[in-house]
Amino acid sequence: MISRVAEGAFWMARYLERADTLARLLYVNNNFVLDVDLENTPRWQPLVVVAGEEERFSKVIPKGSEDDGEAVQAFLTWNQDNPSAILSSIESARENARGIREIISLEMWETINSLWLWMRSETARKLYQKERYEFYLHVRNSCSLFNGFALDTMLQSEAYHFMRLGASLERAGQTVRVVDVKYHAMGPTGQSVEYPMEVAQWQAILRSCSAIEPYFKVANGEMNGVRIAQFLLFDRHFSRSVLRSLDRSWNFLQLIRSNGKSTIGKNSANLLKQLRSDLSKLHMTEVVKKGLHPTLTRIVSAVGEVCMAVQQDYFFAVPLEVRRSRATTTRKPGKRA
Numbered sequence: 636m637i638s639r640v641a642e643g644a645f646w647m648a649r650y651l652e653r654a655d656t657l658a659r660l661l662y663v664n665n666n667f668v669l670d671v672d673l674e675n676t677p678r679w680q681p682l683v684v685v686a687g688e689e690e691r692f693s694k695v696i697p698k699g700s701e702d703d704g705e706a707v708q709a710f711l712t713w714n715q716d717n718p719s720a721i722l723s724s725i726e727s728a729r730e731n732a733r734g735i736r737e738i739i740s741l742e743m744w745e746t747i748n749s750l751w752l753w754m755r756s757e758t759a760r761k762l763y764q765k766e767r768y769e770f771y772l773h774v775r776n777s778c779s780l781f782n783g784f785a786l787d788t789m790l791q792s793e794a795y796h797f798m799r800l801g802a803s804l805e806r807a808g809q810t811v812r813v814v815d816v817k818y819h820a821m822g823p824t825g826q827s828v829e830y831p832m833e834v835a836q837w838q839a840i841l842r843s844c845s846a847i848e849p850y851f852k853v854a855n856g857e858m859n860g861v862r863i864a865q866f867l868l869f870d871r872h873f874s875r876s877v878l879r880s881l882d883r884s885w886n887f888l889q890l891i892r893s894n895g896k897s898t899i900g901k902n903s904a905n906l907l908k909q910l911r912s913d914l915s916k917l918h919m920t921e922v923v924k925k926g927l928h929p930t931l932t933r934i935v936s937a938v939g940e941v942c943m944a945v946q947q948d949y950f951f952a953v954p955l956e957v958r959r960s961r962a963t964t965t966r967k968p969g970k971r972a
Contacts, residue, residue, distance in 0.1 A: 652805040
């Protein structure tokens with residue numbers, strides 16, 4: 636498979652996962668700020684921070700609007716100067732899908748193209764103004780529909796493996812960012828007594844990851860910040876946890892590398908293997924002692940390094956095996972290669 640197709644599948648999935656996560660956060664935070672008394676507590680700015688767009692936000696949004704809910708939501712939803720905005724992410728996902736139209740199924744293309752057309756329509760704008768929750772729910776449902784069609788209708792070939800690799804790595808990084816919302820909103824985690832506002836914030840984080848029911852099934856109803864963080868980071872039975880997402884990334888990378896037989900992708904495989912090993916050895920007591928936020932920051936950076944390594948291994952560089960193949964096919968009899 637040519638690298639253009641692999642790269643298109645990889646980034647299509649990443650952008651769609653990014654849009655889905657942001658829609659989840661905005662959907663849940665709308666309810667959270669209405670239901671919880673957040674006097675003297677940032678309501679919306681933490682979402683800009685964890686999206687990594689604080690600097691860009693400060694340049695395009697008037698000073699004093701750092702915690703203005705409407706300004707933040709418009710920036711994270713519509714602002715095309717923000718590459719992480721929902722509209723920008725969906726547009727980028729659709730462009731990548733268009734570039735590999737011959738690889739994805741008709742149902743997948745119709746779903747992502749319909750979502751993009753809807754986002755650009757007056758209907759979407761009116762829904763955003765009148766029924767904000769329904770707007771974000773539509774984005775979430777469309778992303779889930781696309782993933783369902785991918786599972787049911789796409790050939791389970793290398794392109795599919797690259798797509799799922801991109802989605803899994805992006806999900807790992809985005810889940811870390813969602814957990815970090817608590818730190819930017821309310822400070823460190825780990826004190827012996829958590830205030831009701833903190834418990835409410837942790838519940839909102841669980842809902843952002845569609846994890847409220849799975850968590851209660853394993854936690855016996857205990858609402859504890861440290862345990863929630865442990866669940867979202869390390870529980871291998873929950874599909875959106877960081878470690879489970881990295882496990883899936885490893886599985887798809889192994890499929891791409893023919894179970895490690897190919898020398899292509901060795902660097903990204905080594906980085907991912909090391910990251911999974913490091914996280915598997917971590918205990919929450921150690922995480923809390925060192926600080927949850929610094930740990931989350933390191934994980935985000937490590938996932939980013941893996942993604943860059945995948946790009947370098949498969950999309951940017953000419954791999955060693957390809958160079959050798961070219962040398963063999965272009966060598967002339969009686970001449971040294």
